[in-house]
Amino acid sequence: GENVEQHPSTLSVQEGDSAVIKCTYSDSASNYFPWYKQELGKGPQLIIDIRSNVGEKKDQRIAVTLNKTAKHFSLHITETQPEDSAVYFCAARWDTGFQKLVFGTGTRLLVSP
């Protein structure tokens, strides 16, 4: 069945450094890949997404890259700030009538001042 693997499970960086989180998906029919940020006790907040017809997308300090051949996609955060500290989830979905997102297991990002 469908599966999304996410690495690393924890990531500690110094403020101002870059952070990279990687995900691999199993179903080549997947065509939509969102990233969510979740703070303690809150619901997931969409931060960026990418569709399979695009290789890269940027939004200020956040970027996502997609390699369809290798079936993996990555989140890049530059100039990290303490408020970036949270759990980040990648997800995948295929729009062939099935609407569910399959999530990775999450990455806990800690940005130290």
Place this chain on the structure above:
Amino acid sequence: DTGVSQDPRHKITKRGQNVTFRCDPISEHNRLYWYRQTLGQGPEFLTYFQNEAQLEKSRLLSDRFSAERPKGSFSTLEIQRTEQGDSAMYLCASSQGSSGNTIYFGEGSWLTVV
């Protein structure tokens, strides 16, 4: 646009009791989803509505779980005869199918079964 609203935010119940959660999606979003999240895990899909029709159900959704969206607006998720294993955060999300179908989540409803 007030976002996806869920109620209650926290619920503590005794094993065997029934609980109901309510979700109000973003205005004019025709698609509504329920997910469950346990500590340290990513959200897991439970069910999906397009308007009032329930189109997908996960195998996670046992017969003790029922979801409705009677008028295609708000939705309820009821858990009957709760078990300790039902303790989790129940997340509602919504999207507009004609606008790229980006999915937005609510803040979740925490359930603790004691």
